[in-house]
Amino acid sequence: MKILKYKKFTGLHIVCKKCNKLIEVSQEVYKGCSHPIDKQKYKAILKQNGGRKTRDLKALEYDAAIKELLEFKHELSNPIQFVSKPPKADLKPESLKDCIMMFSDWLENVDVPFFEQKVRTKEYIRDTVGYVCKLKAYLEKNGYKTDKATIYQIDKSIVNKYFEELYKKSKSIATYNHNIRALKGFYKFLIVTKGYELINPLQYAKLKNEAPNPINVVDNDFYKIINCLTEENAIQIYKNGVKKNRYRPYIKEAFELIAYSGMRITEAISIKYSDIVLNESGEIDFVMGIDNKYEKAHNFDKSKPQKIVPIPYSPELEDLLNRLDYKNHLGEDRYLIGPDENISRESMAKQLSHSFGFYRNKAGITSPIGLKHLRKSFLTKIETQTGLVESLGYQKTKSVIQNHYLVKSEIARAVKGKGFRLFKADDLNKI
Incomplete structure (x- = not known):
């Protein structure tokens, strides 16, 4: 891989603006970066007062980059001159x-x-x-x-x-x-x-x-996938020959927590034992989830309290928490899923999503369902059984829930199950 000319000089680096990786260490592909030279920039990274000051340099030639870096260093050492410097033309x-x-x-x-x-x-x-x-x-x-x-x-x-x-x-x-x-x-x-x-x-x-017609994971398909989660035949082979092991020891509990909580994948696997709330009788009252999507959009500077989503109690959720031994870990700042795994929650979410697709196919399910559809199943069940899905705060507005999450065929079945009819039985004789 061709990179900008580089000689070791304190504070001077080359960064790929495509993937934000420093690439001056080697002429070979470095840390997975294989982007062309036109994605690269010289970057100044200097230490000052225990902090770190950076600047993307405009120069594309080595000598000019050194000159620009030294000018930046001079500016930092002369704060008055640095502050009073006239603004650059846009x-x-x-x-x-x-x-x-x-x-x-x-x-x-x-x-x-x-x-x-x-x-x-x-x-x-x-x-x-x-x-x-x-x-x-x-x-x-x-x-x-x-x-x-x-x-x-x-x-x-x-x-x-x-x-x-x-x-x-x-x-x-x-x-x-x-x-x-x-x-x-x-x-x-x-x-x-x-x-x-x-x-x-x-x-x-x-x-x-x-998605004009949201789909969900029907109960039987979910059971088939859960019963298919074994270490045997867990290797997925891609067309290019790459092999991936899709099994993880925490995979069953992860799928269940996503299904029983109704949270997004990353949000569900980020739930901790300290998020379990008990009532006065010492029984599970609800579990606290965090709406990460809302946080990124409206509370990125952490200036406001986090948006809490109270995950309602269900017998299935209690059974899962019992299997996760919640009573002995209650109050701990420890993840329910894979607490000892050396992996970010975002990476774990991607891993689980791929595994769900693999085991779905292994279970012989042809419906194009993914792990994210478990959220649609949950919210649809809440709505059909309680009518309180909007009040729980899983989404910002009712229209988002109605248009993107509620599976209309399930709503229709629930209406039938509640004994809906247009006319009284006696009125039919008048028609």
């Missing part, structure tokens, strides 16, 4: 390539005023920039030189052709919609934040309906 590069790099920096809050900064995950930044780069790849495939072609040349007709082709090739509507959202955000950044005089080619672009 540059407006015109090539698509440079605009994408500028957008990537903005997403990472590089040179963004503190009160305008927004916390974003590395995964979100990586995916968003990746979707925008797909447009760049499409243009290059069709003969455009994106390092020279200006952002003003990419008009509505070109973008329209790109999305026509993308829609035909996309395996899912969700992927198509992700591309729409990313490019909408890219053009909004250029026009609103940077003041480019552009016509947004995606201003009226509409998202495709992803």
Whole structure:
């Protein structure tokens, strides 16, 4: 892998802006990064007063990068001069390539005023920039030189052709919609934040309906999958020959906790023994869950109390907690699922999601259900049996629950089960 010229110099590093990895250690592919040289930047990382100061350098030549790093170091050692330095002119590069790099920096809050900064995950930044780069790849495939072609040349007709082709090739509507959202955000950044005089080619672009008819995991299918969770024949072999062991010792309890709690995958496996709440009689009252999606969107700076979702008691949940020996661990800051596993909850969630698909196929289930559909099953059961799903706070609004989570066929069966009829029996004789 070709990288920018590098010689060891205190504070100087090379970072891949595609995956945020330092790559100057080796000319070979490093830590899984195999992105081309045009994704790389020199970066200054300096220690000061026990802290760490960083800056992405503009230079693409080694000597110029050293000079820029020393200027940055001088600025840090002269705080008065640093503060009083006149603001830099807001540059407006015109090539698509440079605009994408500028957008990537903005997403990472590089040179963004503190009160305008927004916390974003590395995964979100990586995916968003990746979707925008797909447009760049499409243009290059069709003969455009994106390092020279200006952002003003990419008009509505070109973008329209790109999305026509993308829609035909996309395996899912969700992927198509992700591309729409990313490019909408890219053009909004250029026009609103940077003041480019552009016509947004995606201003009226509409998202495709992803799930007009939500599906759930029916009881029998869930039992089949649970009974199929064994270490035998747990190796999944991909077409390229790669093998993955889909069994984990905590997999059964993890699937059950997701099913009995109604929380999202990462939220469910992040529940701890200290989240179990008992009533005055010492029995399980409810379990506290955290709405991580709400937290990321509305409480990223942790300035407000966390949004708690009280997970209601059920006999199935109590049985699971008993098997997890909750009485001997009550109050401990310890995960219910895989407490001793050296793995992040996000990575564990992905692992479990893949395993669910593997064991679903192993159980001979043809329905395209995934681990996330257990949440739809739970919320549908709560609604049909109690009518209180909105009040529990699993979603921000009732419309989200109605449109994306409640399985309408199950609602219809519940209505029938409650003895619904339009007319009294005696009235039928009058018709």
